Amino acid sequence: MSNEIQPVQSETGDHAPRVYARAEHVISRAHISDNALKVLYRLKDAGFRACLVGGGVRDLLLGREPKDFDVATDAHPEQVRRLFRNCRLIGRRFRLAHVFYGQEIIEVATFRAPHDNFADDGDTANGGQALVEDGRIIRDNVYGTIEQDAWRRDFSVNALYYDIENFSVVDYTGGMDDLKQGVLRLIGDPEVRYREDPVRMLRAVRFATKLGFRLDKATQEALLRLGPLLQDVPPARLFDEVIKLFHAGYGLQTFEALRHYGLFGQIFPLTEDALAHEEDGFPITFVANALNNTDERIQSGKGVNPAFLYAVLLWEPVRHVVGQLMDDGEAELPALQHAGGVILSRQARHILIPKRFALPMREIWELQPRFEQRRGARALRLLGHPRFRAAYDFYCLRAASGEALSEGCEWWTRLQAVDEAEQRRMVDVADKKTRTRRRRRSRRSVSGNA
Incomplete structure (x- = not known):
């Protein structure tokens, strides 16, 4: 199924977000991991902007228990590491900070900018790096603002930010409306986004199945056409993606959806x-x-x-x-x-x-x-x-x-x-x-x- 909602176009630089004050949403700190709150508050107290983002925010708004909590900030990975002795930097393609509390890991990512915000030699003014080959993102460490970060995320329902400064939810891409309507929508041109990272096609099926959402028209049409792009994904990367698809408690539905879209x-x-x-x-x-x-x-x-x-x-x-x-x-x-x-x-x-x-x-x-x-x-x-x-x-x-x-x-x-x-x-x-x-x-x- 699909609906007729049209993709929201990025207006990065002059687009004001819709900010939902604490009284306008259901997220409570009582439902957020104590360790995630420690990370958020320490970043805030050090003068950085700190927000929960992604699936954790989405699930809290839907009344679900999040599997994990991810943090987005304007602090660079090295700055995060200096704040937390229990921190380790990981990743080459996408540089991240992992803050360890026993068995729980709080993932901290720096706000990213669009991939065209880098010089020919791959260096940016803010110290990040990006590399794109044939439309696919090979390395992605271009740091930017929260607005830029929102517009370069994959789906609108995953681009909502819970700001620890005032407990508001910040929405640049219409994600709150999509949550209310049960719609999964790629941010930007679906064909461009799938070509940047073909694994997004698998993620689209996984999230739609997990949430019981329908794909919007443009997201679905591109999905049906671009399945062969998955053959360009490194085989080692796809092993973990398949585990995510089939080991989340709704593997049979996911299998049927993958076959329906020609991805299996x-x-x-x-x-x-x-x-x-x-x-x-x-x-x-x-x-x-x-x-x-x-x-x-x-x-x-x-x-x-x-x-x-x-x-x-x-x-x-x-x-x-x-x-x-x-x-x-x-x-x-x-x-x-x-x-x-x-x-x-x-x-x-x-x-x-x-x-x-x-x-x-x-x-x-x-x-x-x-x-x-x-x-x-x-x-x-x-x-x-x-x-x-x-x-x-x-x-x-x-x-x-x-x-x-x-x-x-x-x-x-x-x-x-x-x-x-x-x-x-x-x-x-x-x-x-x-x-x-x-x-x-x-x-x-x-x-x-x-």
Whole structure:
């Protein structure tokens, strides 16, 4: 869906913001992290302007609990570091200050200026640097005013500032109206903004899904046209973006929206091709069930592992290569090992999966045949494998999604619930059944030869 709201054009330099006094908005300091308040007040007391900005302000205005609190200021990163002993500067493309309070990190960013505010050599009068290649931002450290900072942010609902000086909300881009109407709108020309950073297309889908907002007309139309720009994003950067998309508690809705806008196939082309050739609802049911289970775990406060998500998303491409290799005479386990390497290598052209996640993914895949071997000590040893639980969950998801594995899933589920004596009895029964089937096959073979 879309609406007819037109993009607000920047009038940087002479555009007065709409300032909402404390009585005109719902944000209370009682709902802001104590550590974020410490950062805001110390910056203010040192003579700098200090504001909460971004998702934290947006969520507070919507009555949601923010995941984190980001601060924007006219202090430069080095000045922030001098104010806070517990501060570390990070980032090359986008220089930031992180102020550490135990497990909580308050991110502090200096107000940025438009990217055309720099000289040919990349130096600016205020000490920042920017570099743009082919319309994409490569480095972005051009410091400016709060107004300039607002106009260069991505979406209007993320460009609202809570000013600790007088507890007002400052709005340059019409973000408050968009919040009230449930609209997600890119600031400026959507095509230019997507070309500056194609990851904004993924962010548009993620925020619209998370907030239950609709994309405005211009934001949506450009999104439908410019998906191939994602192929220019460094594969290492996209790994974390995918985690944000699918590990936020609404992964299934996000998956459906990405496919609707033609973006999923840009980052997972092998999986998209497999989804186009599904049989009896599989593999799309498998991916949907896995994402739904992940959403339920996140919403109930349980942990999730990126390796499991990526193993699910790439399983069908792996299965396809395994089938080809086995048709050529390769045994199942070597075929799985070979296929895993092939698919990970191909996927790395689009998303680079770190080794610490790629290795568990391959273990999950390579353990799948062992769930069909329910005999003796081998089955009991599988229970003690460090990757058993993830592989078992994966196996049962396959069963629930259309593969003929229901009997095996039920057997392994029961095996985990009984005591050791019953476990031994179960594997002994499975062993006897296997030997009986082998004798019957042998007799048929002998009879046929006769």
